[in-house]
Amino acid sequence: MIGCDLGSNTLRIVQIECQSKTRIQAFERIVRTAKDLHVTGKISETSKQNIFNALFEASQIFDFKNERCFCVTTEAMRVASNSKEILQKIEATFGLKFEIISGEKEAYLTSLAIENALSREGYNHQTYALFDLGGGSTELTFCKNGTKKSQSFPFGIINVAERYTEDRELHVTHIVNSIDTFVNQQDPIPSTFLQLVTTAGTPTTVAAFLKGLDYAHYDANVVNGTVLHVKQFEEAYERLSAMNEEDAERYTGTNRRDLVVVGILIVKAIMQKLGFESCIVIDDGLREGVALEQCYNLNKS
Numbered sequence: 001m002i003g004c005d006l007g008s009n010t011l012r013i014v015q016i017e018c019q020s021k022t023r024i025q026a027f028e029r030i031v032r033t034a035k036d037l038h039v040t041g042k043i044s045e046t047s048k049q050n051i052f053n054a055l056f057e058a059s060q061i062f063d064f065k066n067e068r069c070f071c072v073t074t075e076a077m078r079v080a081s082n083s084k085e086i087l088q089k090i091e092a093t094f095g096l097k098f099e100i101i102s103g104e105k106e107a108y109l110t111s112l113a114i115e116n117a118l119s120r121e122g123y124n125h126q127t128y129a130l131f132d133l134g135g136g137s138t139e140l141t142f143c144k145n146g147t148k149k150s151q152s153f154p155f156g157i158i159n160v161a162e163r164y165t166e167d168r169e170l171h172v173t174h175i176v177n178s179i180d181t182f183v184n185q186q187d188p189i190p191s192t193f194l195q196l197v198t199t200a201g202t203p204t205t206v207a208a209f210l211k212g213l214d215y216a217h218y219d220a221n222v223v224n225g226t227v228l229h230v231k232q233f234e235e236a237y238e239r240l241s242a243m244n245e246e247d248a249e250r251y252t253g254t255n256r257r258d259l260v261v262v263g264i265l266i267v268k269a270i271m272q273k274l275g276f277e278s279c280i281v282i283d284d285g286l287r288e289g290v291a292l293e294q295c296y297n298l299n300k301s
Contacts, residue, residue, distance in 0.1 A: 001298075002062055003291030004071035006098055008034035008135030009158055009259070010201060011054045012287040015062060018295035021116055023288075026220070027061055029054035030253060034076040034136045034158040043080045051086070055094050064095060070290050071098040074106050075136030075154065103152020107132070107139035109289030111148060114141075114197055116292060117284040121225035129193040131270050132285065133157065133200045133263060138270075140179060142186050142193055151182045157202060161262040169265055176269040189274050196276035199285045202263025203228065205252055206236045207281045215253040220283035229278045230271050237264045 005012045011031050015024040031050040033043060062069075077083040077100050087098045101109070110132050118125035130141040135158040141150040155175050164171040186192065207226040208218050240248050240261055248257040271279060 001291040001294050002064070002067050002069040003287040003289070003294070004069065004096065004098070005285070005287040005290060006031075006033065006051065006071070006073040006077065007286070008037075008074060008076040008137070008156055010135070011051060011058070012285070013058050013062060014287045014291055015067065016288065016291040016295065018298060021120075021292065021295065023220075025061065026287075027058050029057065030256065032135075032158070033073075034156070036162070037076055037080060037136070038159050038163060041080065042082045043076065043086055048086055051090070052093070055090065055096070059094055068294060069096065070294050071096050072101045072106070072109070072286065072290055073098045074101065074286070075103070075134065075152075075156065078102075079136075079154075103137055103139060103154075104150055106137070106286060107141050107150035107152060108148070109293060110139060110199065110286050111141050111143065111150070111289070112292045112296075113284040113286070113288035114199060114282055115143075116288070117224060117282045118197065118280070121280075121282075123225070123280060124194065127193060128195050128197050129189055129274055129276070130197045130199070131274075133198070133202055133266055133270070135159075135201075135259075138179075138266070140182060142189070144187075144192060149186070151179075153178055155266075157259045157263040157266065160266065161259050168262060172262070172265045172269050176266065176273055179270070179273060183273060190276055196271065196274060196279040197282055198267065198279045199282045200263075201256075202260055202267055203279070203281045204283050205256075205260050206233060206264065206267075209236055209240070209251045214250045215256075216250075223281060223283050226281045227278055228281055230268055233264050233268050233271075237261060237268075240264075 012028040014026045115125040132139045134156045136156040
């Protein structure tokens with residue numbers, strides 16, 4: 001089963017063996033779907049070309065024509081005025097039909113992947129607080145004994161990094177306050193939900209960086225299940241901010257240092273808001289959830 005996630009920053013694709021729920025192969029490329037979107041209201045020509053280049057590369061790896069393949073796309077395509085024409089061209093070129101899903105569906109599918117990963121890594125997979133910090137949106141899920149409540153918020157590392165180049169910590173604090181109403185509706189969070197889980201590029205990049213892995217040698221197996229304290233995010237922020245561009249890019253990937261640094265500020269603000277000093281980092285995310293949902297549907301039929 002193949003699951004594709006065209007996000008606001010990254011195209012991520014995975015093939016999963018349904019019986020064992022394990023990855024056969026995985027692929028990801030930074031495509032910056034949401035670059036300049038808040039200014040123009042459109043997916044740019046550069047971003048569009050990045051997406052097509054990445055899909056062409058992926059088509060050499062995955063058998064899209066003969067394998068079951070399910071594709072979703074998220075916040076950037078939800079808001080872009082030209083998303084329909086781009087997705088139609090993708091379908092005509094690659095035969096891949098991308099569905100624009102809601103933030104709530106995105107949170108649900110991501111939670112399927114997180115629960116599978118938590119179980120695999122030896123953690124409680126029935127009770128957790130989760131945040132998925134994307135390029136254009138952030139999803140929060142609170143799960144207690146398998147009962148979930150989720151909400152999506154329209155802020156992510158790309159739209160925050162592009163909008164605010166000065167006084168970022170102040171702006172991030174203000175932006176993260178937008179989760180207050182949803183958070184305040186929950187039972188006392190750390191004591192009720194026991195563990196905080198996070199997924200997406202910023203926490204996984206920080207976990208890899210602190211383990212000495214550079215971007216070219218990123219290994220999801222090394223990152224999955226890593227527990228990071230808020231002070232370790234602060235350490236990564238200081239070290240990455242102090243590096244010259246070339247050294248930083250070795251760890252964050254090309255043109256990603258700024259996004260990761262902004263992402264760390266958002267991660268710290270959310271952790272503080274939720275009352276956790278540490279979090280479990282999981283690489284599995286929306287693409288795995290897309291594939292797993294279809295695996296579960298196959299089992300039911």
